[in-house]
Amino acid sequence: MSVTERMFVSKNLSVNEKGHLVIGKNDTVELAEKFGTPLYVVDEELVRENCRVYKNAMDKYYGGRGLVLYASKAFCAKYIYRVVKEEGLGIDVVSGGELYTALKADFPMDKVYFHGNNKTVGELEMAVENGVGNIIVDNIYELERLNEIAKAHGVVQDIMFRIKPGVDAHTHSFIRTGQIDSKFGVALENGEAFEICKRASEMPNVRVNGIHCHIGSQIFDIEPFCEAAEIMMNFAGDIKDELGIEIEKLNLGGGYGIRYTPQDDPVPYDDYIKHVSEVVKAAARKRGVKLPFILMEPGRSIIAPAGITLYTVGGIKDIKNVRKYVSVDGGMGDNPRYILYESEYDAVAANKADAPKTEKVTIAGKCCESGDLLIKDIMLPELHVGDTLAVLATGAYNYSMASNYNRIPRPAVAAVSDGKAEIVVKRESYEDLIRNDL
Numbered sequence: 445m446s447v448t449e450r451m452f453v454s455k456n457l458s459v460n461e462k463g464h465l466v467i468g469k470n471d472t473v474e475l476a477e478k479f480g481t482p483l484y485v486v487d488e489e490l491v492r493e494n495c496r497v498y499k500n501a502m503d504k505y506y507g508g509r510g511l512v513l514y515a516s517k518a519f520c521a522k523y524i525y526r527v528v529k530e531e532g533l534g535i536d537v538v539s540g541g542e543l544y545t546a547l548k549a550d551f552p553m554d555k556v557y558f559h560g561n562n563k564t565v566g567e568l569e570m571a572v573e574n575g576v577g578n579i580i581v582d583n584i585y586e587l588e589r590l591n592e593i594a595k596a597h598g599v600v601q602d603i604m605f606r607i608k609p610g611v612d613a614h615t616h617s618f619i620r621t622g623q624i625d626s627k628f629g630v631a632l633e634n635g636e637a638f639e640i641c642k643r644a645s646e647m648p649n650v651r652v653n654g655i656h657c658h659i660g661s662q663i664f665d666i667e668p669f670c671e672a673a674e675i676m677m678n679f680a681g682d683i684k685d686e687l688g689i690e691i692e693k694l695n696l697g698g699g700y701g702i703r704y705t706p707q708d709d710p711v712p713y714d715d716y717i718k719h720v721s722e723v724v725k726a727a728a729r730k731r732g733v734k735l736p737f738i739l740m741e742p743g744r745s746i747i748a749p750a751g752i753t754l755y756t757v758g759g760i761k762d763i764k765n766v767r768k769y770v771s772v773d774g775g776m777g778d779n780p781r782y783i784l785y786e787s788e789y790d791a792v793a794a795n796k797a798d799a800p801k802t803e804k805v806t807i808a809g810k811c812c813e814s815g816d817l818l819i820k821d822i823m824l825p826e827l828h829v830g831d832t833l834a835v836l837a838t839g840a841y842n843y844s845m846a847s848n849y850n851r852i853p854r855p856a857v858a859a860v861s862d863g864k865a866e867i868v869v870k871r872e873s874y875e876d877l878i879r880n881d882l
């Protein structure tokens with residue numbers, strides 16, 4: 445690894461002889477000039493590499509008896525479905541809109557897993573009509589609706605249940621909770637999960653072929669995943685013993701942490717499956733259940749490190765002894781994660797990427813909210829009007845969470861790969877903004 449590569453939180457970035465930040469062999473300053481700012485940039489090579497790390501780990505540690513699902517909500521567009529389809533992944537979708545996008549990208553429906561804690565009747569019908577491979581049922585109400593819909597369509601729908609395993613994963617530790625407070629899924633400890641499996645086993649138009657859990661996001665430990673896997677396997681043992689339902693698939697969700705700032709220390713992605721597969725194999729032997737097909741659902745870890753957002757610096761406000769604000773031409777409309785969670789990001793002055801970091805500034809957006817910041821208190825070289833700023837690791841939960849607040853059009857998405865750059869999502873126009881206004 446060269447020195448310039450180690451300078452940044454994401455490994456796909458470097459600096460060229462002009463001192464400009466480079467992604468996917470593209471000069472980011474040239475990208476900003478060519479396509480305008482703000483601009484989301486996705487490094488396709490890194491997306492593909494991340495897909496392969498998970499896929500190869502599944503082959504290596506679990507004999508390929510599994511499927512990696514890309515969690516679409518991290519970044520959903522026809523483009524990404526084409527890429528993950530080529531990489532042989534499945535997808536998880538959480539809404540009719542994501543499902544529609546996948547349909548329009550010709551994504552194979554048997555590899556689609558439909559999540560959500562309150563799918564509408566319309567969404568369930570859409571899923572059944574289009575032959576979605578698996579629906580992860582969240583609650584009894586949904587189970588009943590789905591059974592009726594499947595019956596009306598004359599099909600037996602494969603389903604899984606979303607289970608709360610009682611593992612509460614925090615960023616650097618985890619605690620077991622007796623009763624988890626969550627709007628998602630059915631609980632194990634009060635018998636809710638057992639009851640819903642029993643109900644489903646009596647319904648003619650659904651077939652329980654798996655169980656699912658998702659314990660959180662941006663997790664940096666392996667233990668909570670191992671613990672969840674063990675709890676889920678024990679539950680599989682229980683429902684086999686008591687209900688005669690043999691689980692075929694174990695879906696362990698996503699949540700694998702990534703490096704947003706130099707302080708973050710993520711686990712190599714293949715380590716998760718390495719450890720979890722040992723737990724699953726041991727538990728299967730112990731409980732006398734057959735080895736399940738494993739699904740995992742990484743979203744953030746596939747796409748976040750591959751993305752950056754380019755902005756142009758505008759007004760700079762140096763409030764003496766208080767704070768120096770550097771405003772850019774985007775903000776919470778294209779990246780609402782600071783205003784939502786006070787998320788931290790790293791940034792690079794893209795047109796002087798190797799300049800020493802000499803001052804502490806706060807990067808502000810252009811929206812009419814004091815909380816519209818992108819980064820609070822970051823060390824950067826002195827910035828001037830017209831500089832290009834790159835915020836790093838923005839590939840996940842930025843474009844997908846973007847809004848038109850203040851009637852600001854959403855930026856374009858450019859995919860870069862081996863020196864080539866192409867727009868894969870067009871920049872919104874003012875005309876787009878009023879398209880549905882009557």
Ligand SMILES: *Cc1c(COP(=O)(O)O)cnc(C)c1O
Nearest residue numbers: 515658661698699741742743744
């Ligand atoms: C959000 C979500 C994921 C992906 O989580 P990441 O933290 O992006 O990996 C996977 N599965 C389910 C059910 C989710 O809700």
